[in-house]
Amino acid sequence: MPNQGNSAPPLRVRFSPSPTGLTHLGSARTALYNFLIARKTGGAFLLRIEDTDQKRYDPSAEQDLISSLKWIGLEWDEGPDVGGPHKPYYQSQRKDIYRKHAEELIEKGKAFYCFCSPEELKVVRETQQKRHEQPHYSGLCRKIPPQEAQQRVQNGESHVVRFKAPKEGSITVTDLLRGEITVENSKVDDMVLLKSDGHAVYHLATMVDDHLMQITHVLRGEEWLPSLPLHAHIYEAFGWQQPVWVHLSVFLKPSGKGKMSKRDTAEMRLTGQSIFMKDLAGMGYLPEGVTNWIALMGWSYDDHTEFFTMKDLIDKFDLAKLNPSPAAIDFKKLDHFNGLHIRALAQSELAKRLIPYFDKAGFKVDAAQLAPIVAIIQTRMATLDEGPELAGFFFKEEIAVPAEMLLGKGMTVAASIEAVRRALEIVESLPEFSATKIEEPMRALADDLGVKAGQLFGILRNAVTGQEVSPPLFESMEIVGRKKVVARLQAAISKLGN
């Protein structure tokens, strides 16, 4: 659908993760969609760190988060590291703001102080569960007269602030992807807004921040859908206008059965797959490939277009084409997209990105050395770490090739030796050692020997590259260079002779 002149108004959106572990695919996609719609509409994308749970907050997770988002090319207009008009962007530093808002709600009679201890609460919850009821707050402290509650707070009694959820009637909230959702108010619990340590809980902190930071659209995970009615009530209690709610579907494990558990992710990493951005980067996936892949899990453009650069995505992304149903992750498809983006890379760029992988495999190479090689391996890689597997032989001084690999298909030892010997003669006598100049006499040699070209080339491939599977033979020979080819063929002859 082409944009008809009067495009969408600029949206203010945010990604607000809680850094408690490594950044995974699901978070990355939520961040990506937020970023895309901000850029698309010329709006703003903010990053806000939800670190009100001091027990779970992990600074290294925050580092991982920032680097993961940057890796796929996301930039934020406001956030912890770049600042902005609504700072601070750490919820732990906004404690006073939340306290003030909690008090405002108490004054309005929309919240109350609760002095129930966690132990008491636990007992109530357990009996409710035994009775097969949805666990909910008993309502005990709701009845305490405000003055008395105020007094107890002033006396230093440990307390929390709870939302006074309406108990009559029902509430209808609208989600962009799912339409109207109506829930009985009796199902909305008196959730804790402010913990006894003075920190706000998500339900308060996020609503307050989204309002204060003038967020127009909330794109968040589907796991928040059950608390949407609560959130709508909180907005109403403050008298604020709600943002547009968009709940993105969750990612399911490859089997499609449930979302990834801690154990699943651990097992997956053992098999060389991972849902963590950090791992994906190390495994040789391109940020372009990963981005393309996750963008299409839950969003689509049309029937034919599947290859997207970030620029394309910004151009084409549209909230209206979001899909509400959960999606199973498929790593085969990642490989496909990654291959597509590897092939779309300029050769010089590919060479540059390949260097660290050769390095890791123990090959000291530079971009100039890699240049001719890239040309013949570019279509042969799904991930960058396949580079050294495919082309490591170019940089080895010696290659060890077992004798049985040097035997031509259906050929005797003697015939194989003869073939290599004759090929060696050609290699040594060629005036110009280039791929095109090598091929012709080698084909003639095969004819002369009475063997198929494939039989001869097979022996030579194994002798020169040490691999059954390699880039094209003659191009490889040219790059390896005459001197080394001669040495490797001589080594093959002596190996066969023993």
Added chain:
RNA sequence: GCCCCCAUCGUCUAGAGGCCCAGGACGUGGCCCUUUCAAGGCUAAAACCGGGGUUCGAAUCCCCGUGGGGGCACCA
């Protein structure tokens, strides 16, 4: 147990009542190209969860069932 969401090939999806005996992509099989492996081209198999409505007509709307997913904390 209770609440909510979702439901098209194995997977990601197109489909907003007739364009659909359902299209694309990944994966899988076959063929072509080819010195191996890829890439590329062609091709095949493969789906509207079930039942009721509404309608001249339903993959598309409604209801029920079933299945799947998510949630029920002083975590986010």
